[in-house]
Amino acid sequence: MSRTPKGAYIRCLLGALMSFNAQQKPSLSVEDYLAGEPCSEIRHEYIDGQVYAMAGASRAHGLILNAFAFALTPAARLKNCQLFTSDMKVRLEIDGKTLFYYPDLLLSCDPEDRESDFCQLPCLIAEVLSESTERIDRREKLLAYQTLPSLLEYLLVAQDGERVEVYRRKNDWRAECYDNGDIWLDCLATAVPVAEIYLDLNRA
Template sequence: MSTAAQFEPISVSDYLVGERSAKRKHEYVYGVVYAMAGGSNRHNRIASNAIVSLGGQLVGEKCEAFNSDTKVRVRQSAGTRFYYPDVTVVCDPNSDADSFHDHPVVVIEVISESTRRTDEHEKRDAYLSIDSLCVYVLIEQANAAAQVYRRADSGFDREVYLGLDAVIPLPEIDSELRLGDVYQNVVFTDNSEADEDSFDT
Protein backbone atom coordinates (compact mmCIF):
# COMPACT_ATOMS: atom_id res chain seq x y z
CA MET A 1 0.00 0.00 0.00
CA SER A 2 1.41 3.39 -0.99
CA THR A 3 2.43 5.74 1.81
CA ALA A 4 2.72 8.77 -0.51
CA ALA A 5 0.96 11.87 0.77
CA GLN A 6 -2.41 12.43 -0.86
CA PHE A 7 -3.20 15.86 -2.25
CA GLU A 8 -6.22 17.45 -0.61
CA PRO A 9 -7.55 20.37 -2.65
CA ILE A 10 -8.57 23.49 -0.77
CA SER A 11 -12.24 24.36 -1.14
CA VAL A 12 -13.30 27.69 -2.63
CA SER A 13 -14.96 28.70 0.63
CA ASP A 14 -11.85 27.91 2.69
CA TYR A 15 -9.69 29.84 0.23
CA LEU A 16 -11.92 32.92 0.39
CA VAL A 17 -12.01 32.85 4.18
CA GLY A 18 -8.24 32.46 4.36
CA GLU A 19 -7.64 35.39 2.00
CA ARG A 20 -9.50 37.77 4.32
CA SER A 21 -6.81 37.43 6.99
CA ALA A 22 -3.80 36.50 4.85
CA LYS A 23 -0.75 38.79 4.98
CA ARG A 24 0.03 37.98 1.33
CA LYS A 25 -2.27 37.55 -1.64
CA HIS A 26 -2.78 34.08 -3.06
CA GLU A 27 -4.23 33.00 -6.37
CA TYR A 28 -6.31 29.85 -6.61
CA VAL A 29 -6.30 27.28 -9.42
CA TYR A 30 -8.48 24.18 -9.14
CA GLY A 31 -7.96 23.76 -5.40
CA VAL A 32 -4.28 24.73 -5.32
CA VAL A 33 -3.22 28.03 -3.73
CA TYR A 34 -0.20 30.00 -4.99
CA ALA A 35 1.38 32.88 -3.08
CA MET A 36 1.91 36.02 -5.15
CA ALA A 37 5.20 37.87 -5.20
CA GLY A 38 5.11 41.60 -4.54
CA GLY A 39 5.40 43.87 -7.56
CA SER A 40 8.26 46.29 -8.16
CA ASN A 41 7.81 50.04 -7.94
CA ARG A 42 7.81 50.17 -11.75
CA HIS A 43 5.10 47.52 -11.94
CA ASN A 44 2.95 49.32 -9.39
CA ARG A 45 3.48 52.71 -11.06
CA ILE A 46 2.33 51.40 -14.43
CA ALA A 47 -0.70 49.65 -12.91
CA SER A 48 -1.61 52.76 -10.91
CA ASN A 49 -1.31 54.95 -13.98
CA ALA A 50 -3.63 52.64 -15.91
CA ILE A 51 -6.30 52.59 -13.22
CA VAL A 52 -6.11 56.37 -12.75
CA SER A 53 -6.54 56.88 -16.48
CA LEU A 54 -9.50 54.54 -16.80
CA GLY A 55 -11.04 55.50 -13.48
CA GLY A 56 -11.08 59.16 -14.47
CA GLN A 57 -12.84 58.39 -17.73
CA LEU A 58 -15.42 56.20 -16.03
CA VAL A 59 -16.54 58.70 -13.38
CA GLY A 60 -20.32 58.81 -13.40
CA GLU A 61 -20.58 55.88 -15.80
CA LYS A 62 -22.02 52.40 -15.26
CA CYS A 63 -18.63 50.68 -15.49
CA GLU A 64 -16.01 50.89 -12.73
CA ALA A 65 -12.27 50.25 -12.55
CA PHE A 66 -10.91 48.11 -9.70
CA ASN A 67 -7.31 47.68 -8.56
CA SER A 68 -5.36 44.52 -7.77
CA ASP A 69 -7.00 44.05 -4.37
CA THR A 70 -10.07 42.69 -6.16
CA LYS A 71 -10.09 39.14 -7.49
CA VAL A 72 -11.69 37.80 -10.65
CA ARG A 73 -13.40 34.42 -10.41
CA VAL A 74 -13.12 32.14 -13.44
CA ARG A 75 -15.52 29.22 -13.41
CA GLN A 76 -14.66 26.44 -15.84
CA SER A 77 -15.73 22.85 -16.31
CA ALA A 78 -12.42 21.70 -14.80
CA GLY A 79 -12.89 23.82 -11.68
CA THR A 80 -12.64 27.34 -10.32
CA ARG A 81 -9.81 29.85 -10.48
CA PHE A 82 -9.27 33.16 -8.72
CA TYR A 83 -6.77 35.71 -9.99
CA TYR A 84 -5.82 39.23 -8.90
CA PRO A 85 -5.55 41.27 -12.12
CA ASP A 86 -3.68 44.57 -11.93
CA VAL A 87 -6.75 46.39 -13.25
CA THR A 88 -10.30 45.15 -13.81
CA VAL A 89 -13.18 47.06 -15.38
CA VAL A 90 -16.62 45.76 -14.44
CA CYS A 91 -20.00 46.91 -15.72
CA ASP A 92 -22.07 44.26 -13.90
CA PRO A 93 -20.52 44.12 -10.42
CA ASN A 94 -20.91 41.47 -7.76
CA SER A 95 -22.29 42.33 -4.35
CA ASP A 96 -20.23 44.78 -2.28
CA ALA A 97 -19.87 41.97 0.27
CA ASP A 98 -17.90 39.86 -2.22
CA SER A 99 -14.12 40.11 -2.65
CA PHE A 100 -14.26 39.16 -6.33
CA HIS A 101 -16.07 39.84 -9.58
CA ASP A 102 -17.52 37.32 -12.01
CA HIS A 103 -18.18 39.53 -15.04
CA PRO A 104 -15.15 41.64 -15.99
CA VAL A 105 -15.31 43.50 -19.30
CA VAL A 106 -11.66 44.59 -19.40
CA VAL A 107 -8.72 42.93 -17.62
CA ILE A 108 -5.21 44.40 -17.56
CA GLU A 109 -2.03 42.69 -16.44
CA VAL A 110 1.38 44.39 -16.21
CA ILE A 111 3.85 41.71 -17.22
CA SER A 112 7.49 41.08 -16.39
CA GLU A 113 9.88 38.34 -17.38
CA SER A 114 8.98 36.39 -14.23
CA THR A 115 5.22 36.53 -14.94
CA ARG A 116 5.26 36.47 -18.75
CA ARG A 117 4.55 32.77 -19.21
CA THR A 118 1.62 32.84 -16.81
CA ASP A 119 0.14 36.11 -18.08
CA GLU A 120 0.52 35.26 -21.77
CA HIS A 121 -0.71 31.68 -21.55
CA GLU A 122 -2.40 30.36 -18.38
CA LYS A 123 -4.13 33.58 -17.34
CA ARG A 124 -4.90 34.62 -20.91
CA ASP A 125 -6.67 31.34 -21.61
CA ALA A 126 -8.59 31.61 -18.34
CA TYR A 127 -9.65 35.22 -18.81
CA LEU A 128 -10.69 34.68 -22.42
CA SER A 129 -13.05 31.91 -21.28
CA ILE A 130 -15.15 34.46 -19.34
CA ASP A 131 -18.28 35.26 -21.35
CA SER A 132 -18.39 38.93 -20.33
CA LEU A 133 -14.76 39.69 -21.16
CA CYS A 134 -14.26 41.93 -24.19
CA VAL A 135 -10.61 43.00 -23.86
CA TYR A 136 -7.50 41.55 -22.24
CA VAL A 137 -4.51 43.92 -22.15
CA LEU A 138 -0.93 42.91 -21.37
CA ILE A 139 1.33 45.89 -20.66
CA GLU A 140 5.10 45.59 -20.83
CA GLN A 141 7.40 47.01 -18.16
CA ALA A 142 10.69 47.24 -20.02
CA ASN A 143 9.38 49.27 -22.94
CA ALA A 144 6.29 51.15 -24.12
CA ALA A 145 4.32 48.30 -25.61
CA ALA A 146 1.09 46.42 -25.09
CA GLN A 147 -0.69 43.37 -26.47
CA VAL A 148 -4.47 43.43 -26.67
CA TYR A 149 -6.81 40.49 -27.11
CA ARG A 150 -10.18 41.83 -28.27
CA ARG A 151 -13.36 39.81 -28.65
CA ALA A 152 -14.50 39.38 -32.25
CA ASP A 153 -17.15 37.29 -33.96
CA SER A 154 -14.79 34.34 -34.31
CA GLY A 155 -13.07 34.57 -30.93
CA PHE A 156 -10.36 37.05 -29.95
CA ASP A 157 -8.18 39.11 -32.26
CA ARG A 158 -4.66 40.06 -31.18
CA GLU A 159 -3.46 43.66 -31.53
CA VAL A 160 -0.09 45.21 -30.73
CA TYR A 161 0.52 48.83 -29.68
CA LEU A 162 4.03 50.28 -29.63
CA GLY A 163 5.45 53.59 -28.42
CA LEU A 164 4.34 56.36 -26.09
CA ASP A 165 2.13 57.92 -28.78
CA ALA A 166 0.05 54.76 -29.17
CA VAL A 167 -3.56 54.78 -28.00
CA ILE A 168 -5.55 51.62 -27.22
CA PRO A 169 -9.19 52.27 -28.13
CA LEU A 170 -11.69 50.81 -25.70
CA PRO A 171 -15.09 51.49 -27.26
CA GLU A 172 -16.47 48.61 -25.20
CA ILE A 173 -16.38 50.96 -22.19
CA ASP A 174 -16.36 54.30 -24.09
CA SER A 175 -12.76 54.91 -23.07
CA GLU A 176 -9.19 54.68 -24.33
CA LEU A 177 -5.82 53.92 -22.84
CA ARG A 178 -2.95 56.15 -23.92
CA LEU A 179 0.43 54.53 -23.45
CA GLY A 180 1.89 57.95 -22.71
CA ASP A 181 -0.39 58.10 -19.65
CA VAL A 182 0.28 54.49 -18.68
CA TYR A 183 4.05 55.08 -18.65
CA GLN A 184 4.00 58.47 -16.95
CA ASN A 185 7.14 58.83 -14.76
CA VAL A 186 8.52 55.51 -16.04
CA VAL A 187 12.15 55.76 -17.19
CA PHE A 188 13.30 53.33 -19.88
CA THR A 189 16.85 52.29 -20.75
CA ASP A 190 18.36 53.29 -24.10
CA ASN A 191 17.86 49.82 -25.59
CA SER A 192 14.26 49.35 -24.44
CA GLU A 193 12.51 49.90 -27.78
CA ALA A 194 10.15 47.03 -28.63
CA ASP A 195 8.89 45.65 -31.90
CA GLU A 196 6.03 43.29 -32.63
CA ASP A 197 8.33 40.29 -33.09
CA SER A 198 9.52 40.59 -29.46
CA PHE A 199 6.21 39.33 -28.10
CA ASP A 200 5.65 35.69 -27.19
CA THR A 201 2.63 34.44 -29.09
Protein backbone atom coordinates (compact mmCIF):
# COMPACT_ATOMS: atom_id res chain seq x y z
CA MET A 1 0.00 0.00 0.00
CA SER A 2 1.36 3.41 -0.91
CA ARG A 3 1.71 5.97 1.83
CA THR A 4 1.45 9.75 1.73
CA PRO A 5 4.92 11.31 2.12
CA LYS A 6 5.36 12.76 5.59
CA GLY A 7 5.84 16.31 4.34
CA ALA A 8 2.64 16.15 2.31
CA TYR A 9 0.80 14.66 5.28
CA ILE A 10 1.94 17.48 7.56
CA ARG A 11 0.85 20.12 5.04
CA CYS A 12 -2.52 18.42 4.59
CA LEU A 13 -3.16 18.19 8.32
CA LEU A 14 -2.05 21.77 8.89
CA GLY A 15 -4.40 22.90 6.15
CA ALA A 16 -7.27 21.15 7.87
CA LEU A 17 -6.36 22.68 11.23
CA MET A 18 -6.13 26.17 9.78
CA SER A 19 -9.48 25.77 8.02
CA PHE A 20 -11.04 24.56 11.26
CA ASN A 21 -9.59 27.47 13.23
CA ALA A 22 -10.52 30.18 10.74
CA GLN A 23 -13.62 32.24 11.58
CA GLN A 24 -15.85 34.10 9.17
CA LYS A 25 -14.03 37.39 9.68
CA PRO A 26 -12.45 39.82 7.22
CA SER A 27 -8.99 38.69 6.22
CA LEU A 28 -6.06 40.82 7.39
CA SER A 29 -3.03 41.26 5.17
CA VAL A 30 0.45 40.42 6.42
CA GLU A 31 1.46 44.06 6.01
CA ASP A 32 -1.46 45.32 8.11
CA TYR A 33 -0.80 42.71 10.78
CA LEU A 34 2.88 43.64 11.07
CA ALA A 35 2.03 47.35 11.12
CA GLY A 36 -0.67 47.03 13.75
CA GLU A 37 0.87 44.50 16.12
CA PRO A 38 3.40 46.89 17.75
CA CYS A 39 0.52 49.25 18.62
CA SER A 40 -1.63 46.57 20.24
CA GLU A 41 -1.83 46.15 24.02
CA ILE A 42 -2.03 42.38 23.56
CA ARG A 43 -0.17 40.07 21.23
CA HIS A 44 -1.87 38.24 18.38
CA GLU A 45 -0.83 35.21 16.37
CA TYR A 46 -1.60 35.28 12.67
CA ILE A 47 -2.85 32.33 10.63
CA ASP A 48 -3.56 32.90 6.95
CA GLY A 49 -5.30 36.26 7.34
CA GLN A 50 -6.90 35.63 10.74
CA VAL A 51 -5.58 36.93 14.07
CA TYR A 52 -5.95 35.28 17.47
CA ALA A 53 -5.38 37.08 20.77
CA MET A 54 -2.94 35.46 23.17
CA ALA A 55 -3.74 34.95 26.84
CA GLY A 56 -1.48 36.18 29.61
CA ALA A 57 0.97 33.82 31.32
CA SER A 58 0.96 32.46 34.87
CA ARG A 59 3.61 33.14 37.50
CA ALA A 60 4.93 29.58 37.11
CA HIS A 61 5.15 30.03 33.35
CA GLY A 62 7.24 33.17 33.78
CA LEU A 63 9.59 31.64 36.35
CA ILE A 64 10.22 28.57 34.20
CA LEU A 65 10.78 30.61 31.04
CA ASN A 66 13.13 33.08 32.69
CA ALA A 67 15.23 30.32 34.25
CA PHE A 68 15.43 28.45 30.94
CA ALA A 69 16.54 31.56 29.08
CA PHE A 70 19.11 32.35 31.78
CA ALA A 71 20.53 28.82 31.48
CA LEU A 72 20.88 29.15 27.70
CA THR A 73 22.29 32.68 27.58
CA PRO A 74 26.03 31.94 28.10
CA ALA A 75 26.13 29.34 25.31
CA ALA A 76 24.01 31.53 23.04
CA ARG A 77 26.43 34.43 23.44
CA LEU A 78 29.44 32.23 22.74
CA LYS A 79 27.89 31.17 19.43
CA ASN A 80 26.70 34.70 18.60
CA CYS A 81 23.09 33.52 18.65
CA GLN A 82 20.06 35.63 19.50
CA LEU A 83 17.69 34.41 22.22
CA PHE A 84 14.14 35.70 22.59
CA THR A 85 11.36 35.01 25.08
CA SER A 86 7.68 35.49 24.24
CA ASP A 87 7.86 38.77 22.29
CA MET A 88 9.56 37.72 19.04
CA LYS A 89 7.44 36.24 16.27
CA VAL A 90 8.45 33.37 14.02
CA ARG A 91 7.24 33.53 10.43
CA LEU A 92 6.25 30.41 8.52
CA GLU A 93 5.20 29.92 4.91
CA ILE A 94 3.21 26.72 4.38
CA ASP A 95 1.63 25.98 1.00
CA GLY A 96 1.19 29.65 0.19
CA LYS A 97 -0.21 30.48 3.62
CA THR A 98 1.59 32.82 6.01
CA LEU A 99 1.65 32.21 9.75
CA PHE A 100 3.15 34.14 12.64
CA TYR A 101 3.49 32.51 16.05
CA TYR A 102 4.95 33.86 19.28
CA PRO A 103 7.04 31.00 20.73
CA ASP A 104 7.76 31.18 24.44
CA LEU A 105 11.46 30.80 23.66
CA LEU A 106 13.19 31.13 20.31
CA LEU A 107 16.86 30.82 19.42
CA SER A 108 18.31 31.99 16.10
CA CYS A 109 21.96 31.40 15.21
CA ASP A 110 21.84 32.36 11.53
CA PRO A 111 23.45 35.78 10.87
CA GLU A 112 21.05 36.29 7.96
CA ASP A 113 18.02 35.95 10.27
CA ARG A 114 17.87 39.54 11.46
CA GLU A 115 14.46 40.97 10.54
CA SER A 116 13.35 43.49 13.16
CA ASP A 117 9.86 42.05 13.75
CA PHE A 118 10.24 38.30 13.29
CA CYS A 119 12.59 35.35 12.83
CA GLN A 120 12.46 32.89 9.97
CA LEU A 121 15.47 30.66 10.65
CA PRO A 122 15.35 29.55 14.31
CA CYS A 123 17.28 26.45 15.31
CA LEU A 124 15.46 25.93 18.63
CA ILE A 125 11.92 26.69 19.78
CA ALA A 126 10.40 25.94 23.19
CA GLU A 127 6.87 26.26 24.51
CA VAL A 128 5.87 26.16 28.19
CA LEU A 129 2.69 24.11 28.36
CA SER A 130 -0.53 25.41 29.89
CA GLU A 131 -4.12 24.17 29.89
CA SER A 132 -5.14 26.74 27.31
CA THR A 133 -2.26 26.13 24.88
CA GLU A 134 -1.18 22.50 25.30
CA ARG A 135 -3.38 21.08 22.55
CA ILE A 136 -2.13 23.66 20.04
CA ASP A 137 1.50 23.29 21.13
CA ARG A 138 1.37 19.49 20.81
CA ARG A 139 -0.46 19.29 17.52
CA GLU A 140 -0.70 22.41 15.37
CA LYS A 141 2.62 24.00 16.33
CA LEU A 142 4.55 20.73 16.46
CA LEU A 143 3.58 20.10 12.85
CA ALA A 144 4.03 23.69 11.71
CA TYR A 145 7.48 24.11 13.23
CA GLN A 146 8.69 20.95 11.49
CA THR A 147 8.38 22.80 8.18
CA LEU A 148 11.13 25.24 9.24
CA PRO A 149 14.26 23.83 7.56
CA SER A 150 16.53 25.51 10.11
CA LEU A 151 14.84 24.03 13.18
CA LEU A 152 16.84 21.33 14.96
CA GLU A 153 14.77 20.85 18.12
CA TYR A 154 11.40 21.71 19.61
CA LEU A 155 10.88 21.53 23.38
CA LEU A 156 7.68 21.29 25.41
CA VAL A 157 8.19 22.25 29.05
CA ALA A 158 5.61 21.21 31.66
CA GLN A 159 4.38 23.48 34.44
CA ASP A 160 2.81 20.78 36.63
CA GLY A 161 6.04 18.88 37.25
CA GLU A 162 9.67 18.70 36.18
CA ARG A 163 9.22 17.24 32.71
CA VAL A 164 10.61 18.33 29.35
CA GLU A 165 9.82 16.73 25.99
CA VAL A 166 12.35 17.18 23.20
CA TYR A 167 11.52 16.64 19.52
CA ARG A 168 14.60 16.52 17.27
CA ARG A 169 14.84 16.69 13.50
CA LYS A 170 17.63 14.09 13.48
CA ASN A 171 15.32 11.66 15.33
CA ASP A 172 12.43 12.22 12.92
CA TRP A 173 10.66 14.37 15.53
CA ARG A 174 10.06 11.51 17.94
CA ALA A 175 9.62 12.62 21.54
CA GLU A 176 12.35 12.21 24.15
CA CYS A 177 11.18 12.78 27.74
CA TYR A 178 13.37 14.12 30.54
CA ASP A 179 12.44 14.48 34.20
CA ASN A 180 16.01 14.78 35.48
CA GLY A 181 19.58 14.86 34.24
CA ASP A 182 20.87 16.97 31.35
CA ILE A 183 19.25 17.79 28.02
CA TRP A 184 21.69 17.97 25.13
CA LEU A 185 20.86 20.75 22.66
CA ASP A 186 22.32 20.38 19.18
CA CYS A 187 21.59 24.00 18.33
CA LEU A 188 24.05 25.24 20.94
CA ALA A 189 26.21 22.13 21.33
CA THR A 190 25.64 22.29 25.06
CA ALA A 191 23.69 20.52 27.80
CA VAL A 192 21.13 22.10 30.12
CA PRO A 193 20.14 20.41 33.39
CA VAL A 194 16.41 19.91 33.86
CA ALA A 195 16.86 21.20 37.41
CA GLU A 196 18.13 24.54 36.05
CA ILE A 197 14.92 25.06 34.08
CA TYR A 198 12.83 24.66 37.25
CA LEU A 199 15.26 26.30 39.68
CA ASP A 200 13.32 29.54 40.22
CA LEU A 201 9.97 27.74 40.42
CA ASN A 202 11.24 25.47 43.16
CA ARG A 203 12.54 28.46 45.12
CA ALA A 204 9.30 30.44 44.85
